[in-house]
Amino acid sequence: MPSIVSVRGVRKSYDTGFEALKGVDLEIEDGEILALLGPNGAGKTTLISTICGISQQTEGTITVGGHDTLKDFRAARSLIGLVPQEIALEPFERVENAVRLTRGLFGKRRDDAVIEKILRQLSLWDKRDSKINELSGGMKRRVLIAKALSHEPRVLFLDEPTAGVDVELRQDMWNVVRQLRADGVTIILTTHYIEEAEAIADRVGVISAGRILLVEDKDALMRRMGQKVLRIELDSPLGAVPEALADYDLQIEDEGRTLLYTYHTAAPRSGIGRLITGLTQAGVALADVSTAQSSLEDIFVDLVKENAA
Amino acid sequence: MSLRAVNAIYTYEMRRFFRTMAQSFISPVISTSLYFVVFGGAIGSRIDQVEGVSYGAFIVPGLVMLTVMTQALSNASFGIYFPKFMGTMYELLSAPISFLEIVAGYVGAAATKALFIGVVIMVTASFFVEMQIAHPLAMVAFLLLTCLSFALFGFIIGIWADNFEQLQLIPLLVVTPLVFLGGSFYSISMLPPFWQTVTLFNPVVYLISGFRWSFYGQADVPIAVSLLAIAGFTALCLLVIWWIFRTGWRIRQ
Ligand SMILES: Nc1ncnc2c1ncn2[C@@H]1O[C@H](COP(=O)(O)OP(=O)(O)OP(=O)(O)O)[C@@H](O)[C@H]1O
Numbered sequence: 415m416p417s418i419v420s421v422r423g424v425r426k427s428y429d430t431g432f433e434a435l436k437g438v439d440l441e442i443e444d445g446e447i448l449a450l451l452g453p454n455g456a457g458k459t460t461l462i463s464t465i466c467g468i469s470q471q472t473e474g475t476i477t478v479g480g481h482d483t484l485k486d487f488r489a490a491r492s493l494i495g496l497v498p499q500e501i502a503l504e505p506f507e508r509v510e511n512a513v514r515l516t517r518g519l520f521g522k523r524r525d526d527a528v529i530e531k532i533l534r535q536l537s538l539w540d541k542r543d544s545k546i547n548e549l550s551g552g553m554k555r556r557v558l559i560a561k562a563l564s565h566e567p568r569v570l571f572l573d574e575p576t577a578g579v580d581v582e583l584r585q586d587m588w589n590v591v592r593q594l595r596a597d598g599v600t601i602i603l604t605t606h607y608i609e610e611a612e613a614i615a616d617r618v619g620v621i622s623a624g625r626i627l628l629v630e631d632k633d634a635l636m637r638r639m640g641q642k643v644l645r646i647e648l649d650s651p652l653g654a655v656p657e658a659l660a661d662y663d664l665q666i667e668d669e670g671r672t673l674l675y676t677y678h679t680a681a682p683r684s685g686i687g688r689l690i691t692g693l694t695q696a697g698v699a700l701a702d703v704s705t706a707q708s709s710l711e712d713i714f715v716d717l718v719k720e721n722a723a
Numbered sequence: 724m725s726l727r728a729v730n731a732i733y734t735y736e737m738r739r740f741f742r743t744m745a746q747s748f749i750s751p752v753i754s755t756s757l758y759f760v761v762f763g764g765a766i767g768s769r770i771d772q773v774e775g776v777s778y779g780a781f782i783v784p785g786l787v788m789l790t791v792m793t794q795a796l797s798n799a800s801f802g803i804y805f806p807k808f809m810g811t812m813y814e815l816l817s818a819p820i821s822f823l824e825i826v827a828g829y830v831g832a833a834a835t836k837a838l839f840i841g842v843v844i845m846v847t848a849s850f851f852v853e854m855q856i857a858h859p860l861a862m863v864a865f866l867l868l869t870c871l872s873f874a875l876f877g878f879i880i881g882i883w884a885d886n887f888e889q890l891q892l893i894p895l896l897v898v899t900p901l902v903f904l905g906g907s908f909y910s911i912s913m914l915p916p917f918w919q920t921v922t923l924f925n926p927v928v929y930l931i932s933g934f935r936w937s938f939y940g941q942a943d944v945p946i947a948v949s950l951l952a953i954a955g956f957t958a959l960c961l962l963v964i965w966w967i968f969r970t971g972w973r974i975r976q
């Protein structure tokens with residue numbers, strides 16, 4: 415897969431002297447949905463702003479569609495649509511005019527059909543003549559998205575698009591995102607809702623304290639990092655783990671009625687068979703057995719903790 | 724340069740102006756009329772003539788300049804400060820445009836508004852007094868250059884300002900006094916000699932004098948000096964804006 419955005423060795427220090435990006439390398443593939451996960455202050459917005467031209471890197475190079483974002487900024491930026499994290503709109507402007515302005519800024523010919531299509535797609539068509547300050551917060555966010563799409567970008571950055579958005583609108587939004595992806599638009603989104611990354615992304619990047627910790631195919635990541643927990647319910651409470659099973663690192667819960675065994679799905683053997691046999695040999699009667707897969711959230715929390723340590 | 728982007732900014736800004744068309748139109752008409760009642764009527768009845776022109780007619784160029792300068796300044800400074808304040812600056816920065824388009828769009832719109840109001844005032848004034856325009860070409864040139872240079876100056880102030888107080892500081896503290904003391908309502912020759920000399924350090928004097936010359940053919944300072952002053956001021960503003968553009972000062976993180 416060719417990359418549409420390529421970030422190489424990018425560092426960014428703010429005027430305060432604070433270094434928000436500490437050497438970021440990132441290749442974003444053409445046509446993918448990449449979710450950037452990271453705690454508050456990790457540098458997600460800084461990274462996006464630097465790619466889009468709102469701030470300028472202190473070191474390193476960025477190209478979009480092969481165009482350097484500093485030397486050839488016009489070509490690079492015309493490929494990009496940006497939905498910022500904060501809602502920023504002129505309160506007295508009307509929806510359609512606000513969207514049209516963005517298209518004009520990107521040097522595109524006025525095209526009412528395109529604007530109509532976008533407004534309809536985002537359920538804003540009925541509101542096209544409303545003033546921005548007459549809209550709800552969720553609608554304003556949709557206006558931001560409409561503005562970002564108005565010039566038909568090839569790469570779309572969504573900085574926490576679902577913050578403060580209800581479930582229904584979130585679904586709508588993901589439908590739009592999937593539609594865009596089907597049209598070949600590359601999408602980079604940041605989110606704190608890890609289920610979202612899990613549901614929608616092709617790849618997941620984790621950023622913390624100005625460094626990219628990993629970028630990986632979502633499914634592979636879940637497989638590699640995924641832990642499973644085997645939950646064994648017992649007929650009668652157990653005081654202590656039998657001697658023979660000491661090396662399993664079992665946890666006892668529920669006043670001895672439940673045993674928990676954590677194992678990696680990627681490990682060559684899970685050890686479940688031997689565990690069950692061992693329990694039976696020790697004379698422990700099993701009532702029920704179940705397993706649960708750890709989510710991306712657990713993986714993410716583990717990663718960030720590891721990095722902080 | 725992307726002309727479409729300039730046009731987008733320009734029409735967007737002008738729409739704001741036309742949305743409040745009634746206000747934009749009525750307030751200069753009323754304030755001009757008031758100036759004529761107060762200065763032209765009350766004071767003018769005692770002054771009679773200044774340099775062979777009736778006092779009412781004498782103050783017209785100064786009045787137009789006063790309004791055009793403050794309007795160009797406040798429109799441009801507010802126009803570019805507003806996106807900073809509302810956070811919509813991100814849109815200008817992430818668009819495939821350079822500072823050139825941004826300046827052309829905002830300054831162009833602010834200058835147009837000021838020009839519009841200047842014309843409205845001249846038309847209003849023509850109902851009150853006998854006016855004549857001795858050098859129409861020079862008049863238009865002075866008017867356009869003043870609109871442009873003060874819009875550029877306003878743009879710089881808008882970029883510099885971090886809050887609304889700062890936005891009004893320079894217009895209030897520097898520009899308004901200079902304009903009032905710049906001979907809008909009197910001829911420099913009416914002042915005592917000492918103050919005549921002091922006044923020559925006021926750049927606005929040259930603009931008003933030159934503009935009045937284009938109406939009545941008389942000036943406080945030589946016309947060439949006036950032209951040089953306005954051209955120099957425009958060049959200075961352009962230079963500062965070029966520097967802002969180069970460094971991204973107060974704009975790009
Ligand atoms: N203009 C600025 N000047 C100085 N420091 C800044 C500036 N903007 C951001 N920072 C700092 O840079 C770091 C990264 O901020 P950034 O906004 O990129 O984080 P983020 O990952 O987007 O966080 P969040 O999830 O809260 O949006 C933070 O420590 C922040 O305080």
Ligand SMILES: [Mg+2]
Binds near residue numbers: 459460499573
């Ligand atoms: Mg952020």
